[in-house]
Amino acid sequence: MFAKSNxxxxxxxxxxxxxxHISTYIMDDGRVRLGILRFKSKWxxxxxLPxxxxxxxxxPLDVHGSEVWKLIDGNRTIRKIIIQLATHFENQVDYEERIVTYLYQLKKDQLIDFISAR
Structure with a gap:
């Protein structure tokens, strides 16, 4: 559960x-490479900076991480991302938990934020 304001x-x-501050680059093999600014200030x-x-x-993200990242567009909920990735993960056991854990890690690393509909 994600708690917000009680x-x-x-x-x-x-x-x-x-x-x-994150740029996305799609490599030739379809995987994603993130560009993270060293400093958020352009100045x-x-x-x-030398x-x-x-x-x-x-x-660089691995194949699974790349597929998740491509679906983070600010419109899809985590539920929709999981549904869309079912075929990519070939319905592996616990793939839903892996996706949620990965998204929490991206949040912890300050690469994404979570917004709720409320």
């Missing part, structure tokens, strides 16, 4: 959204 909300009804990136260092940290 009201309990079912985690499956929560909508994940990408954080604005800091421009004046304090020229030879990329302003982004590049993080």
């Amino acid at each position: 009201n309990k909300i079912n985690i499956l009804d929560v909508t994940p959204i990408r954080r604005s 800091v990136n421009k004046y304090f 020229k030879k260092i990329s302003p982004e940290i590049k993080v």
Whole structure:
């Protein structure tokens, strides 16, 4: 359960959204590579980051993580993401829990946020 303001909300009804400082790159094999800004301030990136260092940290996602990331669009609830990924995971046992755990990890790493319909 995801709690907000003393009201309990079912985690499956929560909508994940990408954080604005994350760029998404689709590689040739269909997997996703994230570009995470080292500093959220463009000013800091421009004046304090050495020229030879990329302003982004590049993080490649595996096949499963890439498929989940592609479905995080700010419109789909976690329930809809799980349903859409059923064929990708070939209905493996506990794949729903794996997706929810992965989304919690993305939230913990500050790559996404959760919003509720309430």
